[in-house]
Amino acid sequence: MSNRHLARTLAMQALFLWDFNGKREENLPQVIKGVFGMFAPDFNNVEFVENLVFGVVKNLTEIDRYIIKYATEWPLDQITIVDRNILRIGVYELILDSEIPAKVAINEAIEIAKTFGGASSGKFVNGVLGAIYKDIEKEEEKQNEAVAN
Secondary structure, three states: OOHHHHHHHHHHHHHHHHHHHHHHHHHHHHHHHHHHHHHOOOOHHHHHHHHHHHHHHHHHHHHHHHHHHHHOOOHHHOHHHHHHHHHHHHHHHHOOOOOHHHHHHHHHHHHHHHHOOOHHHHHHHHHHHHHHHHHHHHHHHHHHHHHHH
């Protein structure tokens, strides 16, 4: 398992606990520390995990708007906590983190969903993030055409 994949997994676990326990931001540092202690005590990429977790929480309203818009059959509170937080990480990396290539963000989210989610989680995450990505591509094409004209 690559360092970044493990880091995303730890971030998902921290966001799961944070979400499950009432989304209290003041608890995030302890939640992250606890996840590291339980699952990866020797892992040294704390900064990547913290940036991901705090980035998601800081941009939660915008991220959740994307999920609501693109997961039209599922109200946000009816999406499993695991899938919801995998989507949050995926949307954050896809939309707000310019350092992560879009296809990497999508593929990583799908792999984490397959590992931690239910039987159809991978397909669900792929469908939502894939639809967002298609719209991003369309928007970029429009902008490129406008610049060319």
